[in-house]
Amino acid sequence: MTKHSISIKDIAEATGLSITTVSRVLSGKAKQYRIGKQSQEKVREAAQKLHYVPNHFAANLRTGRSGTLALIIPSLNNPFFAGIASEINTELRKFNYITIISDSDENVETEKMELLQLTARNIEGLIIVPCGDQWQHIREIQDQGIPVVCIDRYFEDLDIPYVSTDNYEGAYKATRHLIENGHSRITCIQGVQTSTPNRLRVNGFTDAMKEAGFDSENIAGDDFTFQNGYLETKLLLQQKVRPTAIFTLSNTIAMGCVKALKEEQINVPNEISLITFDDHPYLDYLSTPLSCIAQPVSDISKIAVKFLLSKIQNKDISTSQVLLKPSMKLRDSIRKIN
C-alpha cells in the first residue's frame, strides 16, 4: 500500500529541519556536528512515526561502504560447510553486517562468476572456502583492497590470510591411532589432490605410515564427494588383499565409503576399521558410530570473522595465517588387531 517509501526528505519536512540535519542525527553523527538535543529528539520521533527505513543503496552509493560481506562455500548441502555458514552468518550479524552466502557448487567457474557478481555489490570483505587450486581471481579481490580470508581450504606460500585446521597433524594422529591398534594395511581415500588440505592430510598419512615402516602408497580417490568414496571403496573391496583399515579424508567420502561397505556386507569394525576427517552429529548414530578427526568449526569461523573485521577496520594488511588443532573423537569404528 505504501506507495512511496519515505525518505529523510519526508522527515525533514515533517520536522521543519533540513535534510542534512536529519541525516546527521539518523547516522549517529549528531554529536560530531553539534545538533541540538531537541532537534535530535524531533528527528528520531518523526522517523519512528513515519516508519522510516534507510535506503542502503543511496547511502552506499555515497559512502562506498555497503555493510555487506560475502561468504563463498563449495556446497550448502555439505553439513560441514553449512555449519560454517550458519556460524559466520550469525557472528557477522552481531556486527551489523549482512552476509551474502554463495554456493560455488565445487565449480571454479561458478566461483568466479559469483565473485564478479559480488564485487558489483561492493562487498566490503570476503570469506571463502576456495573450491579449486586457482587463486588468481581471489588474489585480485584482495588487490582491489577488499579484505579476504580463506577458511578450511587455502593456499600456501600466498599472502592471502587463512584459518584452517592443522590438517597434517590430524591425518598423522588418525593414522597413528590405526597403527597403534595393530593396523598396517591402511588405505587412504583422498579428495581433490591439488587442494592444500588434501595434500597435507596425505602427507600426514604417508609420514605416519613410513615412520612405522608400512606401505604408504595406498592412496585412492580424487574428489571430496560421496561418489568418490563409494566407487573407490567398491574397487578396494575387489582387490585380493583387502586393507584392514580405511582412512577417508572427508565426511562426504566417508558416507560413500559406508554405503559401499554396507552393500558388500562388510562389518565395521570387525572386518574393516574406519576413521574419517570431519565430524557430524549423525556419525554417532550410524550402524557403527564413526571415529573421526573433528575440526574446530566454531573456532575457525569466529577467528575468520575476527580477522576479516580487523582488516576492514584497521586496513591492516598484515597477513594472518592460523592453523587450529583438530581433535580425535573415538567411537566404535576401529578394531584392535594383534
Added chain:
Amino acid sequence: MTKHSISIKDIAEATGLSITTVSRVLSGKAKQYRIGKQSQEKVREAAQKLHYVPNHFAANLRTGRSGTLALIIPSLNNPFFAGIASEINTELRKFNYITIISDSDENVETEKMELLQLTARNIEGLIIVPCGDQWQHIREIQDQGIPVVCIDRYFEDLDIPYVSTDNYEGAYKATRHLIENGHSRITCIQGVQTSTPNRLRVNGFTDAMKEAGFDSENIAGDDFTFQNGYLETKLLLQQKVRPTAIFTLSNTIAMGCVKALKEEQINVPNEISLITFDDHPYLDYLSTPLSCIAQPVSDISKIAVKFLLSKIQNKDISTSQVLLKPSMKLRDSIRKIN
C-alpha cells in the same frame, strides 16, 4: 591497486560516446534506443578492456530494482533447510538474482530484525520458512508490494502464497502404515504446536488412529528440536506400558529419539518401530535405516521460485497456494507384529 573502480563515464571517455549511450548498450537497451552496431561494439570492447564492473548501488538507486531476493530459514544447520537454501540459491542464480540467506535461528524476534534489514536493502521478493505463528510482519512486507512466498511452514486462511507438503496426508499415510503392520500403541512426538504443518500432521495421525479405533491421544513434545526428541523419548521409555511404535514429526526430533533409544538400548525395530517425517541421505546408514515420509524438497523449492518470479514480473497478486504429495520411503525401522 585499482585506485578508483571504473564507471561508464570512463568508458564514455574512452570511446568518445556519451554516458547515455554507454549505459544503454551495457544494459541491453541498445536496440530499443537504436544505438548503431559500431558504437555497440566499441562500448563492449572498452568495457571488456577496462574491466568494467557495473555498480549495482547506483543502478538500483535509480531503478529501485535491486536484483536481490531474500530467503529466511529457521536454521542452516538443519539439513532439511540447508537443502532448500541450496536449491533456491542455485535456482535463482539462473535468473540473475542474488539471494541473501538469513538464518532466523528459530527466533521470531530475529526473524523480524532480519526482515527489517532486508527491506532496507530493497529486496524484490522474499521466500520464507516462518519460524513462529506470527505473520503480521510478513504480511506487512507483502502489503508493501514485495512478493512473498512461504515454504514448508505457512499460514492457513491468509492470502500469503505458500508451497508445502501435504502434511496431513503424509502423517496419515505414515500412521496407516504402522497400523497395517499391527501397531496400535503409537506415540507421536510433535514439534511446535502452533505451526500449521505440525497441526496438520497431528491431525493426520489422530484421524488414522481414530479410524482404526485406537487411542489417538498419545502425543508428546512441543518443539522441532533434537532435545525435544531426546527428552520425550526418554520420558516415554519410563512409562509402564511402552508404545510399540513412535512417529516423529521431523528429522531433528527423530535424531533425538534415536539417541535416547540407543542410550536405553532399545532395538529398532524389534522392540520399538520408528518412522519420521523428513528424509535425509544419512538415514540410510543409521544403525537401523529409518523409514520416513519424504518431502519433495527440490520441487517445493522450484515451485516457490517460480511463484515468486512470476509475481515479480507480472505483479500478479493472485494468491497461489500449493501442497505437494509426500512419498513414503520404507527402510528397516518398522517391524510387523501380529
Added chain:
DNA sequence: GCGAAATGCACAAACGTTTGTGCTTTGTTT
C-alpha cells in the same frame, strides 16, 4: 531532389544519501 520517416546519439534530471563548508545565532570573556 523534396518531404517524411527512420536512425543515431547527447542533455540533463532524478534516485536518496553523506559531507565539506559556511552562515547565523547564542554565549563567554575581557
Added chain:
DNA sequence: AAACAAAGCACAAACGTTTGTGCATTTCGC
C-alpha cells in the same frame, strides 16, 4: 560593550546509474 568562540543548522555537490526527450543526420519513397 566589543571581540571572539561555540553551538546549531542549511546549501549544494557528489556518488554512478537510468531514462524521457529532443536535436541532428541519414535513408527512402516518389
